[in-house]
């Protein structure tokens with residue numbers, strides 16, 4: 001894992017927190033992990049990328065996104081992005097950024113995304129202290 005530190009900026013301290021072993025992840029099956037009081041939903045994509053977002057669905061108010069549906073969204077111009085769709089009301093977010101991509105007529109509610117690193121078979125998220 002490459003740790004990148006920027007000596008000029010950090011407003012908040014960030015550290016890498018180990019969540020699980022890479023081998024505990026299954027392709028396109030979410031896993032939930034707890035860091036402090038925060039639930040994180042982890043996903044191993046078909047291309048081997050691991051993504052982490054908040055497990056909290058801001059539309060239903062439930063911690064369910066780790067049980068959501070992994071997919072993709074295609075945009076005019078050819079961009080295809082990995083998405084997670086809530087198992088409850090079917091809103092979708094960009095798994096890379098947490099930006100909502102399907103609101104089903106509601107206001108835009110984004111979710112937190114976390115940087116992920118895989119090192120020596122272990123999965124870490126970049127965690128910023130509040």
Ligand code: FES
Pocket residue numbers: 059060088089104106
């Ligand atoms: S958020 Fe559930 S129906 Fe709109």
